[in-house]
Amino acid sequence: MQDLITAKVHDESRQGEAYAPFANDINDYNKKFYIESYGCQMNFSDSEIVASILQGEGFGATRNYEEADLIFLNTCSIREKAEQTVRKRLTEFKKIKQAKPSLLVGVLGCMAERLKSKFLEEEKLVDIVVGPDAYRTLPVLIDGAESGQKSVNVLLSREETYADISPVRLDSNGVTAFISIMRGCNNMCTFCVVPFTRGRERSRDVDSILNEARQLFEQGYREVTLLGQNVDSYYYVPDSLSSMSNEEFTPVTFAKLLEKVAQISPELRVRFSTSHPKDITDEVLFTMAKYENICNYIHLPLQSGSTRILQLMNRTYTREWYTAKVKRIREIIPDCGISSDIIAGFCTETNEDHAGTLSVMESSAYDMSYMFFYSERPGTLAARRYADDVPEEIKKSRLKEIVELQNRLSYNSNKKDVGKTFKVLIEGNSKKSDADWMGRNSQNKVIVFPKENYNFQKGDYTMVRVNDFTQATLIGEVVNV
């Protein structure tokens, strides 16, 4: 059963891609690693930390696994389907390993954390197993594996944020980059495996975040996305011993962090993901409204539109509370893009609950959603407490209705944009034609437009008027205003 249908590109559509650093000459290194990332943006961002650690050990990245000495899969456990994909890939690599015994294969990320040494003992598929908080020990683990030892480190940490590690940007367009601002999650949504695989929530040192953003800007990047499982609960208390001024004693909230990043330059766009509806504050919304370069776009997962189901999910808000939050966002930032995550067929969900989800989607008028079947994850609170009792066929038909509704909402949202003019950050050539540029507006919508005789480069801003649209893309032309 396919467990993911999206109206637009989802991170998981990137599955199977491999990345090589854009800036380094592979011939500088005598050993090569190949890394594939699965799942959320956080995993892609973690792979850039892993690449940095490996480069420090003399490994260069390759896009071709056949020439690699070391293959890593950075894995996702969020749904069963994600794990199945990784298992399939591991059996493929096992065959390659049989032909090349010196090859080391490692599993990183959430699946490593969830299954621990099972990978080594039962399945004999891999040589190295490393959880999300243990990447600093990779050099020791690789050494161990090279001399035939079992190499596992799945210890979770309460402090690790990799603050001092400068990520090696993988497969970068040189314009947009992710910055991880916190790790872990304390929310304990009952369906979710993340609190178990990524551990307790912790916020990264504010100065290290600002330095990373400044450096990216100096290198020509024009957009940063601040990443965390729940960015609105970012809270950093500077070390009082080393602080000199009162300003430095003050704890930094997410709103304050956003402001500090936005102040780096008006030419640097700032985005963030993901927001929990219970934690996003008016202060954040007013900060977004105050700075033109903080993008007017919020990913605000609903999960379900039924208060009873939300309670079973431990989301800690009701449908009315969620709807009021959307209203508040639109009051403070009238043109804000809003997207959502929706789960169809959570335990005990009735037709009435499902109708509640559709009605909140409709009233929220989402521009885009990521939509899933409920997939029971071992060890989660839902798996322990509730029966996964909605039949697969019903999950499927409800998901279909959710997707159809979202398609209609996305269509309406795009249609409303026809005739409007947006400031667009150019990210590169359009996928279909080198004669067209592809960029995004503040609301995170992709806009394609002809290059004509304008002398733009990627990383430039331009005003584009929308003339037409497809399901996932606005189509426009440059206007001089």
Ligand code: 5AD
């Ligand atoms: N089944 C289906 N979807 C899930 N998500 C998280 N856990 C599950 C699960 N067990 C979805 C949620 C979350 C997104 C990242 O993945 O909608 O917001």
Ligand code: SF4
């Ligand atoms: Fe999972 Fe909920 Fe945390 Fe998101 S907020 S990572 S859904 S526990």
